[in-house]
Amino acid sequence: MSYLVISFSHKNTDIQTREKLAFPNEENKDRFLKQLHAEAVIKEAILLSTCNRVEIVISTSNVSYASSLIIKRLAQYSQLDYDDLFERADIYDNEGAIHHLFSVASALDSLVIGETQIVGQLKDAFRFSLSKGYCQQNLPRALHYAFKCAAAVRTATSLGTGSVSVASTAVLKAKEVVENQDGIKALVIGAGEMSELTVKHLISKGFKVTLISRDIKKAKILAESFEEHIEVEEYSNLKQLLNHIPVMLTATAAPYPIITQEMVSECEFDRYWFDIAVPRDIDEIESPNLTIYSVDDLQFIVNSNMELKAKQAKTAYGIVGKMSVEFFDWLKTLEVEPVIKHLYIKGDEVIDKKVNNAIKKGFIKKEDEANIRKLCKTVLTEYLHHPSKKMKHLSKNMECDIVLGAVQSMFDLNTDSNMLNKYKCEHALKINERG
Known part of the structure; x- marks a missing residue:
């Protein structure tokens, strides 16, 4: 079994490509994962789709074939050229796959280094796949360690503090372009997690927020969760609001643009729109006094902060490298313990x-049975103590698999699925308890 990650992110694809690769709803994710899981070479699969990346994480018996197959399925889904996707894709296997997964979980591969949302998004993707039966053992182990690594990075560095998300970065830019004037109105479209984060940052920067969503009930619930007053408008008023409010941030899960050229009127004041959705919410629009920022346009803020974060990132990458090695050492010990147990x-x-x-046969008396059994078990424990210790030590060496295979063959030992499942992470256990 091998680990494999196929990665499309802001590093290797533009936003036009990423929005075609994006999976905006659970139905699309479920359908795609079901296709992958039906393939004999793909044992388990997780799909992460955010505004900055699409990551396919799998365990497979054939890395090369699975890589080609996944990109073929993505090409069919996105209607993009297979060869172009294959050339763009970052493909990681085994040690490289685990190192990349840990880096993603620790927000070291994000557009905004240290952003706080990615680990939650990865947990959601993992829980979804687990609940649908698309991963059982190998990926839960990897994700368990990925979350452990992310926690270690947050503890050891300050990368997760301050303004570290796409939403907060967009709000910082909005504050900059309106010359720090308190009380400026800002329109937020959507009532999901990203919109909630956006509203939170807008309020902290002194903006007066108006919230609009197709689901007005959900918008009202979100507005009421804040102590500050948030205006909630009917979605039918979107066109009017777009042409009267100077700052707008949109983060919906719509699979197509919700703001088009015909909705935009010319205004005498400057407008600044921030599209932090993928696929994008704003179509290609030209209008005087209107500036539109997409997710990729926020890179300049990231670059300005990189020098300050470089030392912290170096420390974080050291943790990722160390824990990647520890993970494979840990996997080997899991192979040893069932053998020793048997x-x-x-x-x-x-x-x-x-x-x-x-x-x-009358060789021993019945009343002596307990003491004789105790003596036999003492002899067995002492006899197997050194071989057990030796096997645990061998788990760190390359010949571990060969030795374990020989021991299992000589003693005709059975595998123990319960022992293997013992090391699922807490997210897997919670899913199983609910099931």
């Missing part, structure tokens, strides 16, 4: 058989 089980079976036969 050596003891096999020994107990021999003790039971021989003690029962000895009592049956």
